[in-house]
Amino acid sequence: MKKLGISLLAACAVAITLAAWVWHLNLRDEPDLSMPSAAVPASPELLARGAYLALAGNCASCHTTRGGVPYAGGRGIETPFGTVFTSNLTPDVKTGIGAWTPAEFWRAMHNGRARDGRLLYPAFPYTSYTEISRADADALYAYLHNLPATEQPATPHTVRFPYNQQPALAVWRALYFTPGAPPADADRSAEWNRGAYLVRGLGHCGACHTARNALGATDDRLNLAGGMIPMQNWYAPSLTSPHEAGVAGWPREDIVRLLQTGVAPGGSVLGPMAEVVLKSTQHLNEGDLGAMATYLKALPQSDEAPVSAAVDSRVAARGSRLYEQHCAQCHGEQGQGVPGAYPPLAGNRAVTMPKVANLVQAVLNGGYAPATAGNPRPYGMPPFVLVLNDADVAAVLTHVRNSWGNQAGGVAEVEVNRLRAGQGR
Structure with a gap:
């Protein structure tokens, strides 16, 4: 009985200590609301x-x-x-x-x-x-x-x-959660610090471009390294990988152009990012867009290349036929696209990323760049959700990911089915 009492006391002490720890961490850096706030004209x-x-x-x-x-x-x-x-x-x-x-x-x-x-x-x-x-x-x-x-x-x-x-x-x-402060890296330029402020703070880019754990928290160790957007079934590609959306090798003006218009020589924005450009970044001034570009160019880049896999010949043949029937008239017989209108598929890293969610979403639901001041009449891609079944979508995307020099894994029919049902991962 005595041992049980000691155990209970010890458990209570631990519980009280943990509660105090949680209480303390939740009150860090709290402003003093008892002090009157000075009115700002x-x-x-x-x-x-x-x-x-x-x-x-x-x-x-x-x-x-x-x-x-x-x-x-x-x-x-x-x-x-x-x-x-x-x-x-x-x-x-x-x-x-x-x-x-x-x-x-x-x-x-x-x-x-x-x-x-x-x-x-x-x-x-x-x-x-x-x-x-x-x-x-x-x-x-x-x-x-x-x-x-x-x-x-x-x-x-x-x-x-x-x-x-x-x-x-x-x-x-x-x-x-730890309360933060505006970036102030003395070893970096004022422009880099401004870019960090916009990307990490006000722009909250990591909310989408960083993976989340089972409790919905982002992992700072994988900051901006890509993640599925919860419940939307779009993948926000890694900004730290040259094989996804890293822009370390891009000219600064191309990054600015992408954020300002939604299109650039190296890519275009679709899905949730199109809304960000439409309602946010296209309205920023050149200085702030340039600062964001400077910060993004300085992100450390992963050298991990995509892994290709063997493709079933029957699936490839089916995909080739479907591509000729539904895609070649816009994207070209060799996946070359049309400059200023339809993006090339050959050599397009958005096509060969390990995550295929965005490709499936674009084929099923269409792909639309934002209508911006710099690109007021963007070309769009129609939805094929009622035209192609899951096996068709998997086959045509497998063809696209493994043609004209592209080397990436195939797309599984079950993956298309999962995304069609709104159960992306």
Whole structure:
């Protein structure tokens, strides 16, 4: 009995210690809200800066429903744990952020905590926004507070138990979240640091381009090394691999052009990245796009090359016939494409990446570059979801990945079936 009591005391002590540790980690770098916030005059310059920062952060994309009032929230963000609905960022006092102080807004951006102290779901990318400066947070606050107030009550989240519990969020944060600061590498140029600020912080590129673990946390050791976008079944390719989306060998102006127009000599954007270019990066100035290019060019590159595999001759023959019937008229008999219209498939690293999700998505659902100021009438690819069955899609993509000098593995019919059913991995 005595030993049992000692064991229970020891277990309690461990539990209390762990709870204290979680509590401590969740209160790191919290602003003192008891101190009055100094009002920042909403000058035209500050409002313009806030509007620009909102574009750089692509805030409206998530905080606006289709056809809804900009920034009024309500868009559902699907996650493996349930759906998180975005909040109203207009200055409505009852349902928006009209009653928030600049310090409370800063705490949400920097620490992921709501005005009432609740921990926010990391579907709101405060894990990236924590690197935003206080001055930029204040500019965003000023801009949002000068929008027309819209009364739109919050839609309740539908996150499953136990992920919808605040203690569970606290443990997650203790394990995976550390408050950050704007990049300030003295050994790097001011342009590199600005690029790091935009890519890692405000642009939150790692939210898509970094793999996530089973609990939805990104792995800093694989920062920007590629990852499947949860619930969307698109793959955000690695920015650290020359065989995927690494741009270390690209001319700086081509990177700027891709972010500004959606197309460049070395590639084009489709899927979720098309929305990013459409609603965010095309609106950035040349200096910031150049800074992002400088940072991306300096990322360490992996030298791991794609692995090819033998292809069944019958599948290859079937794919060749389907390509001639459905694809050659645009992409060319030799996969050469048409400059300025249809991308080449020969020598295209987007075709030979180990992950085939994007290829399958483009064939099934079509591929559309964004309509930007620099490319207002982009050519698109029609969907074949009702034309080709799973075996057809697998065969034609296997043909494309192994023709005209391309050397990559085949595409399995089961993989196409999984992605068609919305069960990508």
